[in-house]
Amino acid sequence: MEAAGSNKPARTSKPIETRDAVVVRFAGDSGDGMQVVGSQFTIESALAGNDLGTLPDYPAEIRAPAGSLAGVSGFQLNFSSHEVYTPGDSCDVLVAMNPAALKVNLEDGSLKPGAMLILDRETFTDQNLRKAEYASNPLADGTLDGYQVFPVDITKLTTNALVNSGLSNKQILRCKNFLALGLMAWLFQRPLDPTLRWIADKFKKTPELLDANTRVLMAGYNFGETTELFHTAYEVRPAEIAPGRYRNVTGNTAAALGFLAASRRAGRPLFLGSYPITPASDILHELATYKSFGVRTFQAEDEIAAVGAALGAAFGGAIGLTTTSGPGMCLKAEAMGLAVAVELPLVIADIQRGSPSTGLPTKTEQADLLLAMYGRHGECPLPILAAATPADCFATAFEAVRIAIRYMTPVIFLSDGYIANGAEPWLIPRESELPAIAATFRTDPEGYKPYLRDPETLARPWVVPGTPGLEHRIGGLEREDVTGNVCYHPLNHEHMVRTRARKVAGVAAEIPPSVVAGAPAGDVLVLGWGSTYGAISSAVHELHGEGAAVGHLHLRYLNPLPPDLGEILRRFRRVLVPEMNLGQLVRLVRAEYLVDAVGLSKVQGRPFKVSEMVAAVRKQLEEAR
């Protein structure tokens, strides 16, 4: 698809330097459109064939006071000509739209020495410096020595591009982000087509804004070509990646697609009951657009109603799904207990965030594992799966639905803010390649008992209202096995408690053999789960490349654990378990396997850096010797 031909920029006439990988960060006020330009730059980079990883990073407040440190919103992108697992530890390029955005990122230590700083010079006014709590102007006081500083008159260039546009000053200033994007597109020789298409679609009802943003984008690009500020452009060559069709996908979108795909392969309609909560709401937004697939989304009055409605829909034969974050899953706990008791399929998606309580709602954490394992009344086990990367959310969501149906059980799907909002290229599957999920309703009244179990999976039959002759009652009171009649008999209760546990434990039989990356045995095994995948993969790849006997095993199945895990743990002298919590999986592993695994914790609302991971693994390697 070709955008307006006249807008297609020519390749630069300036020298081009090739880089292996570049990390850029766009930062500005939360109203400056940094997430938009970040996403667009991501798509441009993906179309340029790079492998990439992204990290949107925005404040909880929708619009914190303009120019303040609290209001800084950022979007980081790592794009590379080789395989990428993370958004990058530190930046090669920072685009800062105001002094606050500069200050936050300098203090963060998230810039490489000698990084390029592209700053909107005009915003460095006394007033803005005060808001950013700068005593003096960093452009002049030596603060930025050691960086390559590119003061650009972003505001003026934008205004100049829109002379006679008829737009108000306010409207003009809102186009500034595209000036920065255009300039970055020139600097890294990115294709503009996807952004031009995006602008054309976004502003199709306001031609004057369509025209304005297009002009500003091109002005930014052309400024790069003509200014003497930049002598060189850069290029990051396409990465070698498996052949096929790709798109960029965030974890939340991939999860939504995975749930939908599973419902299609099961031949049952998808029902989502949800209450808006950061960072899970995008799954609701996404599924709400799937009406033509027969997806029913229900924005409930609260978290409890959301899970209740999903369970009611499952009773009716739909794929019941509820999406939430930690505080919401706490509210759902009672209904999850009911789902365990009545043995209906249900998926609870917990997109974890900084907790407890409201905590850090827009930041990431993985501290709900023990909540998922044990956070209910009574003996209440259920299968737990965790996605490792944005794209992996698709396969993990699909698998969660499959297990829920096959074992007639609620299943928890864990993701977190990092991979939910982060994006990566995804090799798009075809529907026909996805496995079918057997989801048969029993309709034969002959010999029917509500809790007569499948001998292999221990699942009870799924019988839906409307089936003649199979009318039956289910409920939260303990029931007699087989008949399902209310039963308070002591031995029956113990039998049922054990049977429910055995059913969930039995899922292990279907877990595929674990794959250890790096060394299959040796000094250190790094055992991870969830979104630490990227940092661990990079670190282990690096150290194994140096000859260290280090392996990486990443768990998708957290309950039950893979049957070969114990044996793998024993192949290594040391086991390191990095987690964005104070040590939850490590506790489970130590208890289950009696191995002296050690934890590596980080609870800062931010993912591990590769360098932190490398240092921690090195320490273990040294101690192992």
Add this chain to the structure above:
Amino acid sequence: MSTAQEPAVPALTRKDFESDQDVRWCPGCGDYAILASVLRVLPTLGVPRENFVFLSGIGCSSRFPYYVNTYGFHTIHGRAPAIATGLKIARPELSVWVVTGDGDALSIGGNHLIHILRRNVDVNILLFNNRIYGLTKGQYSPTSEFGKVTKSTPIGSVDHPFHPVAVALGADATFVARSVDVEAKHLQEVVRRAHAHRGTAFVEILQNCNIFNDGAFEALTDKAVKAETQLVLEHGKPLVFGKNRDKGIRLGSGLRPEVVALGNGVGEDDLLVHDEQDPTLAYFLSRMGPPDFPTPIGVFHAVERPCYDRALDDQITTARARQGEGDLDALLDRGDTWDVG
């Protein structure tokens, strides 16, 4: 709703709807009478037995589904309206009923109750109101009167009670009715009307708890006096009551209803005429009760409004008509894609 449009169903009897479970309410409980009335109505509704689903929360009344031989789901405290909402959205063709109590619906489940009512999900709600917590052995409930002495309020409750009918009207319910456990004929007619209504049908059933709150409604059910204490609502008819039908409700000064004796120049033409579609009148009626007024029973309010479940279904039908049946491969390819190799 015309029963003529229902599919032909083999004639069913009350027996078909009795489950094989022993009914375990206390002897003399008002719930028995309600169960009997519902079991009498169900076979007459023209709905195949397998299409009925009874859901409940927690409490004495919530054991109800175990005793009805249809599909049933005894859920958790207060949440039955939410679970019923999901079921009805997923399966709009089912006849979905929620059985609940004053504590279940108005205390722990208050939020779900008001939201199912405003959404107008096509579900029938039977709220057994005995103004007491029975299953937990006698604490006051959100409908217990101010000053009520119970185990948890030894010197009297300082909670102001809810009027369930007023709560339902406040939540914009499209069908609101009240009946009494022992008024079998009246109750059965109200249940039939509730079933025929499209949208959430809310029925408060005043019910005696002979163990923990015996006689709470005695003045309303005592044959000797009930003609004076009940105001039976009939659409289009003046609000008349009394053993000799010699009293009525008139609108006094400042929009205040008042009881008047008929005769001496006051005729039925002077009285308020019941109109099920008038929300203001419904609200007046919801606030009436002893000591100054008789207790209205019957259908307070019945209006048409789109049902949530049908409206959502319509959106899906429209989306499919416009965009065609969803194509997953096309959806997976949505946005910017690129080919490698």
